[in-house]
Amino acid sequence: MSGKCEECGQSAAKYKCPGCGLRSCGLSCVKAHKARIGCTGKRDPTAFVKISDFDDNRIMSDYNFLEEALRVADVAKRSKYKSFVGGRKPGVLKELIYQARFRKTKFVHMANGMSRRIANTTYFNRKRKCMYWRVEWIFHSTDIRLVDENLDEHVNLGTVLEKHLSPQSHSPTARHQLRDFLQQPVDQLKLLFKKELDDAKESYYELNINESLRQQLSFKTVLEFPEIRVVLPSDIDRFSIVEEEPKPVKPAASPVKSVAEELVEQTGKTFREEEIKDEEQDKEQDDMKMYDFLGDLPGQADLLWKSMEVQPPSLMNDVEDGELSG
Structure with a gap:
């Protein structure tokens, strides 16, 4: 050299x-x-x-x-699930997971050091018992991305969007990019939320602009924080929209109806053998009510008493020892 x-x-x-x-x-x-x-x-x-x-x-x-x-x-x-000391999650993160689950929302966090994990400012206020989400608004076909660092979960989505679309909130360059959105009535705009962790074709849920963030995140998966895509009505056909999964409904309690329906659907079901004694007058009256009710179902009354291995109430007067025989 x-x-x-x-x-x-x-x-x-x-x-x-x-x-x-x-x-x-x-x-x-x-x-x-x-x-x-x-x-x-x-x-x-x-x-x-x-x-x-x-x-x-x-x-x-x-x-x-x-x-x-x-x-x-x-x-x-291999170290994806070992990013926390001792394999335990910090208290704040555990609180977010719990509170999201309480709201029927699946909260998925990323590994420490990931940009999305670092950027997440979502937190739960114990005093107010309210989630404050970081929400990013992405306006389709533009470079505009607006951020709410801590958005109250009870705020109406349309109200927030209307504030973001105020002309005074943007520079002339941003207003030029958002001109089509500014000319459109807010309630006519479409809000889309990406279906996270889906291996199939990229698809979106359509959100109700007149409801709160908490309502719209129910039964959905959130990867760190929500990203809401704002789309013009004329562009909605460019996206694959999926229907929301049916939400579970708690069945109303109706013991008598449930028994009758079960008898209609499942014949030959074995019931626990019961002993009916003379002094149980209230029980006998209940049996008569049940018999009268099932009389409206063809063939089901006989099936009930046969499965219980007892005789119908009409034969009780013939029994002298106080017990019904099969």
Whole structure:
């Protein structure tokens, strides 16, 4: 290697930095140039290489680079669920998961260090018993992305959107991009929420602009925080809209009706044998009511008494010992 040291300019150059290519004479100049220009001293494996300079050494270097990338990806994948100390989640994160589940929302968090995890400002206010979500509003076909750091879960979505579409809230450049949205009535705009963790084709739920965020996130999966896409009515056909899954409904309590329906649907069901004694007058009256009720169902009254291995109430007067025989 010929020429003078490019750092001190006095001694002959002996070394060439793999990172920046600067030629130096010794350790002191190597350290000096790193401090001066912030060089790492490591070769950039992604740097452009002329085809004339490409040789076996370059091929081996690229191979090692790809192997290292695979190793790092594998380590990150295996440590995905070990990002918390002792395998336990921090109290704040556990609180978010619990409160979201209480609201019938599945909250999915990302690993520590991920940009979406760092950006999430969602929290639960215990005093007010209210979730304050970070919500990002994405306006379709524009570069506009508006953020609510802490949006009250009870606020109407249309009210929030109307505030964001106020002309005074944007610069002239932003107003130009949002001109079609500003000219459209707020209640005519479409709000879409992406169906998260779906391996199929990218699809969206259509949100009700007249309801609160809490209502609209029920029975949905939220990846860290909601992203709501605002779409013009003319562009809604460009998206794959999915129907919401049926929400479970708690059946009304009706013991007598349930027994009758079960008899109609399932014949031959065995009931627990009961002993009916003379002094149980109230029980006998209840049996008569049941018999009268089932009389309206063809063939079901006989089926009931047969399955209970007792005789109908009409034969009770013939029984002298106080017990019904099969």
